[in-house]
Amino acid sequence: MRLSQMLWVTLREDPADAELPSHKLLVRAGYIRRIANGIYAYLPLMWRVLQKISNIVREEMNRSGAMECLLPQLQPAELWQASGRWDTYTKAEGIMFYLSDRADRQLGLGPTHEEVITAIAKDMIRSYRQLPLHLYQIQTKFRDEIRPRFGLLRGREFIMKDGYSFHTNEASLRETYQEMYNCYSRILKRCGLDFRAVEADSGAIGGSGSQEFMILAEAGEDQVLYTEDGLYAANVEKAVSLPPEPVASSPTEFRKVSAPNTATIETMAAFLQVHPTQIVKQVVYQAVLDNGKTLLILVSIRGDQTVNEVKLANEVTKRAPHYGAKTLLALKVSDGEAQKQWQRRPLPAGYIAPDLSDDYIDNCPDVIPQFLRLADRTVVDLKHFATGSNEMDFHVVGANWGEHFPLPEVVDIRLAQAGDRAVHDPSQSLIAARGIEVGHIFQLGTKYSQAMGATFTDEKGEEIPLVMGCYGLGVSRLAQAAVEQSHDQNGIIWHVAIAPYQVIITVPNITNTEQMAVAEKLYQALQQAGIEVLLDDRDERAGVKFKDADLVGIPYRIVPGKSVAQGEVEIFTRQTGKTANVAIEGVVAWLQDAIRIALAN
Ligand code: ATP
Numbered sequence: 001m002r003l004s005q006m007l008w009v010t011l012r013e014d015p016a017d018a019e020l021p022s023h024k025l026l027v028r029a030g031y032i033r034r035i036a037n038g039i040y041a042y043l044p045l046m047w048r049v050l051q052k053i054s055n056i057v058r059e060e061m062n063r064s065g066a067m068e069c070l071l072p073q074l075q076p077a078e079l080w081q082a083s084g085r086w087d088t089y090t091k092a093e094g095i096m097f098y099l100s101d102r103a104d105r106q107l108g109l110g111p112t113h114e115e116v117i118t119a120i121a122k123d124m125i126r127s128y129r130q131l132p133l134h135l136y137q138i139q140t141k142f143r144d145e146i147r148p149r150f151g152l153l154r155g156r157e158f159i160m161k162d163g164y165s166f167h168t169n170e171a172s173l174r175e176t177y178q179e180m181y182n183c184y185s186r187i188l189k190r191c192g193l194d195f196r197a198v199e200a201d202s203g204a205i206g207g208s209g210s211q212e213f214m215i216l217a218e219a220g221e222d223q224v225l226y227t228e229d230g231l232y233a234a235n236v237e238k239a240v241s242l243p244p245e246p247v248a249s250s251p252t253e254f255r256k257v258s259a260p261n262t263a264t265i266e267t268m269a270a271f272l273q274v275h276p277t278q279i280v281k282q283v284v285y286q287a288v289l290d291n292g293k294t295l296l297i298l299v300s301i302r303g304d305q306t307v308n309e310v311k312l313a314n315e316v317t318k319r320a321p322h323y324g325a326k327t328l329l330a331l332k333v334s335d336g337e338a339q340k341q342w343q344r345r346p347l348p349a350g351y352i353a354p355d356l357s358d359d360y361i362d363n364c365p366d367v368i369p370q371f372l373r374l375a376d377r378t379v380v381d382l383k384h385f386a387t388g389s390n391e392m393d394f395h396v397v398g399a400n401w402g403e404h405f406p407l408p409e410v411v412d413i414r415l416a417q418a419g420d421r422a423v424h425d426p427s428q429s430l431i432a433a434r435g436i437e438v439g440h441i442f443q444l445g446t447k448y449s450q451a452m453g454a455t456f457t458d459e460k461g462e463e464i465p466l467v468m469g470c471y472g473l474g475v476s477r478l479a480q481a482a483v484e485q486s487h488d489q490n491g492i493i494w495h496v497a498i499a500p501y502q503v504i505i506t507v508p509n510i511t512n513t514e515q516m517a518v519a520e521k522l523y524q525a526l527q528q529a530g531i532e533v534l535l536d537d538r539d540e541r542a543g544v545k546f547k548d549a550d551l552v553g554i555p556y557r558i559v560p561g562k563s564v565a566q567g568e569v570e571i572f573t574r575q576t577g578k579t580a581n582v583a584i585e586g587v588v589a590w591l592q593d594a595i596r597i598a599l600a601n
């Protein structure tokens with residue numbers, strides 16, 4: 001492609017709305033243009049990158065036995081009502097764009113395709129003989145994200161590869177799941193990315209597992225905890241670890257102590273001379289359930305620890321049916337203002353004990369009149385601990401479960417942290433890193449098939465629900481994550497496998513007929529050799545062209561400059577910054593070699 005004929009505009013200034021280098025660079029280098037919040041046009045260079053990535057994805061998915069298809073983006077509300085997700089997706093989470101047609105029937109724009117694919121499976125899969133089966137598509141998804149940001153990393157319209165597999169049993173699902181793990185690893189490796197697969201939160205449905213593929217980058221929205229030995233890596237939302245051992249420091253005799261102005265763990269610990277690991281603190285959460293009820297949760301956790309709100313949300317969701325609800329809509333710490341909505345009288349803030357009375361909850365129809373009381377595992381084995389007394393300015397010390405307070409239901413709702421000891425090997429400690437989630441593989445089980453009645457007949461002639469897996473990979477997010485991971489102050493540094501073009505010929509002076517002749521000759525020869533080449537034949541100063549070439553990040557740059565007089569050109573490698581002088585006749589072979597080696601690595 002000749003740059004003089006392309007719609008290509010580079011910017012010297014960073015776009016005002018961009019925070020991340022990758023976002024700034026993609027806009028400045030002419031890859032994307034913002035059309036509205038979270039909505040971008042993929043310009044020709046970007047589209048080539050996206051197609052390169054899609055093709056790698058396609059090759060690896062096909063290799064693993066999945067079959068490509070294309071599902072509708074317009075999805076009837078009935079399908080989502082059947083799975084029970086219409087209200088959550090359109091109202092509660094509000095992530096789905098939806099609309100009405102001329103006959104007033106409601107439709108949603110696909111944020112994901114479990115419903116559509118399950119409807120097809122219900123219709124078409126009859127027998128175990130048709131299984132296992134794995135279908136995937138590469139397509140634009142729509143999500144009305146609360147905070148679209150970071151360019152393509154969190155868009156409202158973005159490209160995803162989503163695949164769905166169907167099985168007769170869990171063992172078959174696990175096989176495909178493992179194959180997808182390998183498949184995603186191959187894809188990311190081929191794209192030249194530094195990544196880590198981590199254990200991920202699967203929500204309340206649990207299932208036997210889900211993993212996320214993280215591109216390691218400082219700008220990542222996700223935190224990952226891993227061990228040096230490579231045996232453990234998890235999203236912090238899911239991570240487990242051993243907390244530090246408690247430091248015995250509390251008086252052994254139970255008594256109430258006057259302790260004014262010690263409503264925080266630090267002040268309380270200092271005043272009582274008790275280590276934070278010997279304190280049981282109470283945190284009040286409030287949850288909104290999908291039946292409109294508010295549930296108050298009294299969490300007891302060790303003083304030095306933090307509540308993991310994802311784990312807590314899962315515990316609450318599991319218990320939703322107990323309160324006549326299907327699911328949880330929102331969860332937050334209930335402090336100050338929030339408490340006023342439900343308390344009968346002011347709570348002893350900072351002095352709450354595990355047995356805080358339900359009497360504090362006012363008589364309102366929308367509020368469940370009892371606390372859900374949960375204790376994190378960290379408090380179970382504490383002896384002679386300090387905690388609140390339910391009376392302002394008084395704490396208790398020397399307390400024991402069963403003796404002074406009933407032990408609430410015990411769950412794991414603690415946030416693992418960098419520095420904690422690993423469960424599999426306490427001599428290893430957890431290390432933190434940041435990542436951009438580009439893929440998520442998930443063992444769904446029978447959640448959708450059961451809800452939507454998608455069954456098959458097994459060998460014994462029994463009709464049972466299909467066992468399902470689903471596998472997402474963000475194609476457009478991956479493209480930008482690659483830039484986030486590989487750039488310098490001058491611009492993007494694409495890996496050859498996903499670069500829009502492999503080579504750019506930058507002619508320093510297009511009025512120099514000798515330079516132009518060599519450039520044209522190489523341009524033709526490279527194309528004939530199947531190498532993807534851009535010819536910068538624009539009537540611009542050499543300095544501008546070099547800057548643009550760095551910015552756009554093409555892996556190899558050929559410069560037919562002064563050395564053409566000696567029958568040579570310079571070839572600059574963007575990744576290494578090295579320049580080689582290569583005989584004009586040898587350029588094609590030199591590049592073929594370099595590209596082959598880069599793609600093999
Ligand atoms: P996130 O937690 O980042 O919102 P998610 O858990 O909602 O992601 P999935 O529903 O698992 O994501 O979607 C599969 C993949 O699609 C993700 O791993 C990610 O790569 C991509 N993806 C999800 N949401 C977006 C978005 N708003 N913009 C771009 N890519 C996205």
Ligand code: MG
Pocket residue numbers: none
């Ligand atoms: Mg999301």
